[in-house]
Structures are given as structure tokens and as C-alpha cells.
Amino acid sequence: MKKFFLFALLILVANCIFAQxxxxxxxxxxxxxxxxxxxRSLTWRPQTTEYTFYNEEKDxxxxxxxxxxxxxxxxxxxxxFSKLYGYALGKNSATKEDFTAAGGKVSTAWEWIDKNSFRIxxxxxxxxxxxxxxxxxxxxxxxxxxxxxxxxxxDQDANNSLYIYTTEYGDGFYVNDxxxxxxxxxxxxxxxxxxxxxxxxxxRSEWGIEEGWYFSPNSNFIAFYRMDQSMVEDxxxxxxxxxxxAAHIAYFKNxxxxxxxxxxxxxxxxxFDARQSFQKxxxxxxxxxxDPADGExxxxxxxxxxxxxxxxxxxxxxxxxxxxxxxEVATGKKLAVLIEESDSRYVEPxxxxxxxxxxxxxxxxxxxxxxxxxxxxxxxxxxxxITKGNWPVIEDLGMDDAQQNIYFMTNKDNxxxxxxxxxxxxxxxxxxxxxxxxxxxxxxxxxxxxxxDYFSNLHTPLAVYAGSTDGKYLRLVKESRNPYxxxxxxxxxxxxxxxxxxxxxxxxxxxxxxxxxxxxYPCLVYVYGGPHSQLxxxxxxTAGPFxxxxxxxxxxxxxxxxxxxxxxxxxxEKCIHRQLGVLESEDQMVGINYLRSLPYVNKNRMGIDGWxxxxxxxxTMVTEHPDIFASATCGGPVVNWEWYEIMYGERYxxxxxxxxxxxxxxxxxxxxxxxxxxxxIMHGQQxxxxxxxxxxxxxxxxxxxxxxxxxxxxTTHEHNVRGxxxxxxxxxxxxFHDNILMK
Numbered sequence: 013m014k015k016f017f018l019f020a021l022l023i024l025v026a027n028c029i030f031a032q033x034x035x036x037x038x039x040x041x042x043x044x045x046x047x048x049x050x051x052r053s054l055t056w057r058p059q060t061t062e063y064t065f066y067n068e069e070k071d072x073x074x075x076x077x078x079x080x081x082x083x084x085x086x087x088x089x090x091x092x093f094s095k096l097y098g099y100a101l102g103k104n105s106a107t108k109e110d111f112t113a114a115g116g117k118v119s120t121a122w123e124w125i126d127k128n129s130f131r132i133x134x135x136x137x138x139x140x141x142x143x144x145x146x147x148x149x150x151x152x153x154x155x156x157x158x159x160x161x162x163x164x165x166x167d168q169d170a171n172n173s174l175y176i177y178t179t180e181y182g183d184g185f186y187v188n189d190x191x192x193x194x195x196x197x198x199x200x201x202x203x204x205x206x207x208x209x210x211x212x213x214x215x216r217s218e219w220g221i222e223e224g225w226y227f228s229p230n231s232n233f234i235a236f237y238r239m240d241q242s243m244v245e246d247x248x249x250x251x252x253x254x255x256x257x258a259a260h261i262a263y264f265k266n267x268x269x270x271x272x273x274x275x276x277x278x279x280x281x282x283x284f285d286a287r288q289s290f291q292k293x294x295x296x297x298x299x300x301x302x303d304p305a306d307g308e309x310x311x312x313x314x315x316x317x318x319x320x321x322x323x324x325x326x327x328x329x330x331x332x333x334x335x336x337x338x339x340e341v342a343t344g345k346k347l348a349v350l351i352e353e354s355d356s357r358y359v360e361p362x363x364x365x366x367x368x369x370x371x372x373x374x375x376x377x378x379x380x381x382x383x384x385x386x387x388x389x390x391x392x393x394x395x396x397x398i399t400k401g402n403w404p405v406i407e408d409l410g411m412d413d414a415q416q417n418i419y420f421m422t423n424k425d426n427x428x429x430x431x432x433x434x435x436x437x438x439x440x441x442x443x444x445x446x447x448x449x450x451x452x453x454x455x456x457x458x459x460x461x462x463x464x465d466y467f468s469n470l471h472t473p474l475a476v477y478a479g480s481t482d483g484k485y486l487r488l489v490k491e492s493r494n495p496y497x498x499x500x501x502x503x504x505x506x507x508x509x510x511x512x513x514x515x516x517x518x519x520x521x522x523x524x525x526x527x528x529x530x531x532x533y534p535c536l537v538y539v540y541g542g543p544h545s546q547l548x549x550x551x552x553x554t555a556g557p558f559x560x561x562x563x564x565x566x567x568x569x570x571x572x573x574x575x576x577x578x579x580x581x582x583x584x585e586k587c588i589h590r591q592l593g594v595l596e597s598e599d600q601m602v603g604i605n606y607l608r609s610l611p612y613v614n615k616n617r618m619g620i621d622g623w624x625x626x627x628x629x630x631x632t633m634v635t636e637h638p639d640i641f642a643s644a645t646c647g648g649p650v651v652n653w654e655w656y657e658i659m660y661g662e663r664y665x666x667x668x669x670x671x672x673x674x675x676x677x678x679x680x681x682x683x684x685x686x687x688x689x690x691x692x693i694m695h696g697q698q699x700x701x702x703x704x705x706x707x708x709x710x711x712x713x714x715x716x717x718x719x720x721x722x723x724x725x726x727t728t729h730e731h732n733v734r735g736x737x738x739x740x741x742x743x744x745x746x747x748f749h750d751n752i753l754m755k
Contacts, residue, residue, distance in 0.1 A: 015705065030144060034498045036561040038739045046495040046557070048474045053120055054464055054489070056457035059127040061465070063478050063489070064090060066120045073110060073122065078462070078478045078487050092560045093118065096144060099153045100136045131156075140358045154186070184387030187234070187286060193535075199295050200284050207268065209240040214239045214279045216270075218659040219311040219327065220362040228315040233341060235313050235322060238299075241268040244701040250697050252727050265741045267700050273667040281312050281324060283341055300324065300344045306335050309659070312364040316371075323373075325361040331663045334359045335377065336392075351375060357589040358663050363408060368415050374398065376405060378582045385418060387437065399435050399442070404579055406430065411437075412460040412481070419460060419481065423579055427451075428506055428518050428550045432463065434481060452549035456481075464489070468551040470504055496553070500525040502563040505564060508549060510603050515575065515584060518548040519553050519603055522569035527612075532598070534617035534753035535568045535607055539633070542578060542625025543585065543598045543664065548573045558742050565746070566754070570607055574599030590674045592653065593632045604640060617753045619643040621745060623732065624702060625650065627693075628680070631710075633665055634691065635683035643752040645693040645745045647669065650733050651706035681710060685717040692722040692748045696729035722748070 026563035037045055053066040061079045062359045075090040089134045097111035097116060098104050118134040125131060131145040136155065143156045158253065187198050201210055208374040214237045225236040249270035252262045270276045281300045288305050289297040294652025300322060302310060307326030314323040319341060336351040351360045353359050371390035383405050385398040401407060403424040411418050417434045425431060425444065432446045445586055446452040450469030465477040474492035479485060502523045507517040538559055540547055548571055553560055559569045574596045576588040588595055608615040618639050622630040634644045653675055668675045676682065696705040704746060714721045724744065726733050733741045
């Protein structure tokens with residue numbers, strides 16, 4: 013994207029006539045006032061080119077064949093809920109009112125079993141909650157009992173009957189058989205003890221770990237994490253109130269928080285043998301025989317299609333060396349180290365391998381500077397690099413049934429966009445299946461032949477398309493009206509600036525409504541700037557409604573993605589290693605100096621705001637450039653990286669013992685005496701990500717340095733302020749900057 017021609021833009025903005033007058037209702041954001049017009053329960057019907065959705069007016073499931081031209085005649089009623097109401101009440105059909113009056117409830121979402129049957133979750137009077145299955149061809153119903161305890165986790169195979177749930181006593185994970193839910197209760201793993209956690213994401217959910225257990229393809233086995241935290245130091249969180257509001261004396265709740273340079277937890281991967289457990293009516297399990305010498309962090313757990321093997325990526329404590337290892341499922345024995353990777357900075361294995369039916373597999377790596385697909389043999393021999401170029405594979409969406417094409421998300425054509433691409437494994441041919449510039453959020457059908465595309469760009473709120481991965485059709489399903497159509501919004505634009513290294517730094521700027529280039533405006537800079545982030549993206553209201561609200565008040569809003577942020581290649585992302593805050597602040601100053609050069613920006617009325625890593629960046633900016641900013645707000649800020657957790661902190665900074673100079677330079681406590689502008693710090697008292705010690709120690713140092721800081725703790729919140737309480741936080745930020753910048 014080329015740098016925009018500012019003069020032409022200003023003429024355009026200055027001549028715009030806004031018919032809207034409403035200010036964004038911040039509470040309305042949480043109360044549904046600005047919901048998009050969505051298609052409810054949009055799903056693909058298996059083995060067909062039809063998509064289905066719920067029509068509230070008709071109280072029915074509708075079907076549309078995307079191979080046919082769009083027309084009212086192409087939309088047909090597939091199922092009327094009156095049939096389900098009648099079945100529940102012992103009639104041919106019944107009204108919704110009769111059904112609800114009898115105590116019935118039903119979900120308007122459904123799960124396809126095959127092209128001729130689906131199931132709906134419902135409360136049938138007299139039967140409690142259950143799954144109701146409907147056969148389209150025979151127009152018949154059947155019911156199946158619902159798991160009545162804990163959290164149901166259904167396998168992706170709709171015919172599978174296994175699920176996991178916790179008991180009310182919290183004494184472990186159990187597996188149940190839905191065909192016989194009472195008699196077949198079997199504990200998944202009895203190897204428990206104090207401070208041992210089962211079936212939860214481990215390693216603080218780094219490296220793409222979002223689950224605590226993994227079903228094998230045919231559900232004969234369940235791999236699960238076991239995390240022993242007994243060796244990790246306790247960290248106290250002060251509890252001053254209970255959810256029930258009862259009066260009591262404050263107390264400490266201890267959590268396990270492994271800080272940088274200290275002792276980490278220990279993790280195992282277990283294998284629960286579901287088939288033998290049900291046959292023997294007892295738990296049959298064993299552990300994978302992992303060796304901490306191969307790497308203590310266990311990630312990207314994957315079963316082979318035939319369920320014979322389990323693949324685990326090991327990462328060492330230094331996070332600069334990874335090993336992909338194959339284990340035997342039946343015995344847990346280590347069979348082979350297939351791939352080893354190392355990096356002088358860090359290795360970050362985020363993606364599970366993709367197993368092919370012939371035993372080969374596809375592996376993702378940024379070894380050439382960009383994340384790409386690589387094809388390997390079963391023995392771990394590299395066959396070929398499948399994708400290549402100065403652009404990343406952002407997300408793998410799977411293969412087609414023939415295992416010829418991989419579908420994935422990338423920003424190949426524009427760094428601020430995101431597209432659906434396919435690549436042919438044999439030829440390497442790339443196809444952009446969603447070429448319209450913007451952000452495409454994709455839901456593929458199970459067989460990968462069709463997809464839904466939830467599309468947005470800077471000035472398009474939402475458009476939903478249905479398309480085929482062979483590129484033969486792409487149909488508009490619905491275009492949403494702008495939910496902020498009654499609000500007077502400022503002009504929103506994306507452009508790029510060059511840093512001293514020659515990198516393009518992408519920026520988002522929002523102008524106040526009725527912007528006049530001959531006037532001067534206060535400016536609010538919003539910053540995050542940390543790894544795994546990209547704030548400047550080509551989607552609607554990319555900066556979020558609160559920053560648009562602040563623009564409505566008369567601020568120019570500015571956001572910039574600096575080095576260290578995502579989707580720009582390994583060098584752009586990893587150059588921050590061992591020196592957090594250095595290159596990031598250099599890049600932010602490129603944006604700040606640009607703003608200060610603009611005649612309509614009042615350089616004496618500049619504010620900055622950020623949270624978490626953005627809080628660290630805010631504090632870095634106002635202490636290293638104290639004469640630039642007139643006001644600053646931040647929340648949950650990292651103040652001293654020694655107090656951050658191992659998995660994230662050591663990846664980017666190594667340990668405090670290995671990198672004392674880097675930790676010393678990044679430490680805000682050493683710089684707070686330089687602060688000149690009014691500063692507001694907010695922090696969740698229950699923050700288990702950036703613990704409150706960070707901001708409390710900074711407050712202590714501010715007393716020693718005779719520096720004034722405004723401070724507000726959110727006593728019941730964790731790392732961020734959620735729900736309606738967030739509105740109060742927004743108003744606190746608004747009022748703080750208004751009192752200084754709007755005078």
C-alpha cells in the first residue's frame with residue numbers, strides 16, 4: 013500500500029456532509045445496540061451445495077442452493093419448528109406458544125449429522141434437556157439423553173458418543189458413554205495430587221495450546237495434559253469481596269505463577285484408552301514417555317490418522333531449539349525425532365502438523381523468514397517447501413478430502429488485509445479465493461468444498477458470502493447495514509510510514525467529524541505494539557468503537573504497528589529479542605514525529621493510552637520522551653519483566669540471569685523519575701497475567717522520586733476490565749485526557 017496523498021484526503025474530508033448526529037453510546041455497545049445484521053445459524057448442509065439458516069419470521073430452517081441463481085424461489089423451507097413442538101407435545105404440530113407454555117425450550121442452532129439428518133438441543137417437557145434428531149427423508153424424530161453433569165465435549169464425529177465432564181466435586185475428569193450415561197462413568201486419570209491439574213491448557217496457553225485434551229480420529233483414545241504445579245511458588249491475589257456480596261475479612265487467594273528465571277511447572281501427556289476402559293469398566297491409561305532433555309514444553313499434540321502414533325513438538329526452556337517427536341500410542345515409547353529447528357533468537361512452534369493418509373505430513377516453519385508449509389515423509393525427510401515468498405501463512409484451515417489442496421489465510425496481497433487462499437500440494441499453485449481487498453473471516457464446510465466469507469473492510473461493515481473452493485461460484489448471502497449509521501463518525505484511513513530501517517509501518521488515523529484542516533486538534537495515540545498483535549487491519553472500525561467515540565469528541569486518533577508485531581515476517585517480529593521496548597519505541601516515534609509535523613495536530617496537546625504490553629509501551633514512551641506527551645493513561649502495565657511469566661517473558665528476553673542489561677533497560681522503575689506529564693494507571697486487582705505487583709512497585713518508586721501518579725485498581729477484575737464495567741473505565745480514560753487536552 014502506497015502512502016496516501018494527504019492533501020487530496022483532506023479536501024475530501026473537509027467537503028463531506030454528515031447527516032448523522034448521534035454520539036456512540038458506550039453502554040449500548042454492551043447492550044446490543046450496535047449488533048450487525050447477521051444470518052442466524054448459517055450452516056452448510058453436508059454433501060450438498062446448499063446452505064441453511066434460521067428464519068425467525070417463519071420459525072423455520074431455510075435452505076438455499078448456491079449453484080442456482082439468487083432468487084426468492086431458490087429459498088425454500090427445509091424444516092418447520094412447529095413439527096418439533098408437536099412432537100414434544102404428542103401432536104402432529106403445535107405452536108411455539110403452546111410449546112413454551114408447557115415448559116419447553118429449544119435452540120435455533122442445529123448440528124448436521126449427514127445430509128438427511130440433524131439434531132437440535134431442546135428441553136422437552138417431561139424429558140429435561142436432550143438432543144432431538146430429525147430425519148428429513150422419513151420426517152421422523154428421535155431423542156438421546158443429555159449429559160447432566162459438567163461440561164460436555166462432543167467429538168467432531170457426530171456419531172461418536174464419548175464426552176468428558178467434571179463432577180461437582182472436582183475430583184478429576186471422567187468419560188461417559190451417551191448410550192448409557194449413568195452406568196458407564198469412568199474416571200479418565202486417577203493419578204492426581206495437590207496442585208495437579210488435568211485436562212486444561214498448560215504452559216499458560218502459549219504456543220497455540222488452547223485445549224487440555226485431544227480425541228484421536230476414531231475416538232478410541234484421548235490424549236490429555238497433566239500439569240504438576242507443586243514446585244511453582246505461590247503468588248497471592250488479594251480478595252476484598254465475594255461474588256455473593258457477603259461481608260467478610262479480606263484474604264489472599266494463591267495462584268501458581270512461574271516468574272522469569274524461576275522454577276517452572278512440569279507437564280506430562282497421558283493416553284486414555286477409551287475402548288479398553290469401557291470393556292473393563294475401569295480406567296486404562298498410560299503416559300507418553302517424554303524426556304525433559306528433549307524440551308520441557310510439550311506442544312502441538314497430534315494423533316496420526318490410524319491412531320498408532322502421537323506427535324509432540326518439544327521446546328527447550330531457552331525456546332531456541334524445538335524437536336518434533338513421534339511416539340507410539342499403545343506403549344508411549346519414543347520412536348523418532350523427525351525435525352529439529354533452532355534459532356539464535358527464539359523458535360515458536362504454534363501449529364500442529366497436518367497428517368496425510370500415506371504417512372507423510374505437512375509442517376509449518378518460518379525458517380526462510382516467513383511462515384510456510386513444508387512437506388515431509390513419514391521418516392522426517394524433507395520432500396519440498398509447498399508455499400514460499402515474502403508473505404506468511406497466517407492460519408491453516410485444513411485440506412480437502414482428496415488431500416490435494418490446503419486452505420489457509422494469508423495477507424499475501426496486502427499486509428493489512430487477510431484472504432482465503434488454496435495451494436495445490438503437488439504443484440504449489442496458489443489461488444486467491446476471496447480477492448476483494450479487506451478482511452475475510454472464513455468458515456469452511458466439513459468437506460472443504462464450500463465456505464462462508466464474513467467480509468469487512470475499512471468502510472464496509474459486514475457482507476456475508478457463500479462460495480466454493482473450486483472458484484465456480486461466490487454468492488452474496490447478506491449485506492449488513494452499518495450499525496453506527498445514526499452516529500456522526502470521523503473519516504477513517506490506513507496508510508504507511510517508513511522507519512530508519514526502511515520498513516513500512518502501517519498506521520490508522522481517525523479524523524474528527526467535520527474536520528477542518530485549518531484548525532488544530534488534540535491527538536490521542538493508542539499503542540499496543542507487542543508480539544502476536546496487529547492493530548492496523550483493513551476492517552470496519554479497525555480501531556474499535558471507543559477510539560471512534562474519542563474522535564467524535566474532537567481528537568485525532570492515531571495507531572501504528574511497530575516492529576515486533578505479527579504477520580510481517582521473522583525479521584520484523586524477532587528483532588525485538590532481548591531488548592523489549594527499544595525498537596518498538598523507535599518506530600512509535602516515527603509516527604509521533606509525523607503527527608507533530610502536521611499543521612492541524614496540536615503538538616502541545618498529545619496524549620497516549622495502552623493496556624498490558626501497550627501499558628509497558630505507554631510508560632516507556634512517556635519516560636523516554638517526557639517532553640512529547642501532555643497526558644497518559646495505561647492499564648495492566650508490565651513494569652519489570654522479571655515479574656512476568658516464564659513462557660512469554662523468557663521467549664523475548666531470555667532469563668534475567670542471562671540478559672541483565674536488557675531487563676535493566678526495560679525496567680520502568682528505573683525511568684519513572686523522568687515522568688513529566690499527568691499519568692493514570694489502572695490495574696485489575698485479580699490480574700493473573702500481569703500481576704498487580706508491577707504497578708504497586710511503580711507507585712512505591714514514584715513516592716521515592718516524588719513523582720505524582722493517579723492510580724485506580726479494579727478490585728474484581730483480572731487482566732482487563734470486562735462487561736459494563738468497561739464503560740466506566742472508558743469514561744475514566746476520556747475524562748482524564750479531556751481535563752488536560754481539551755482545555
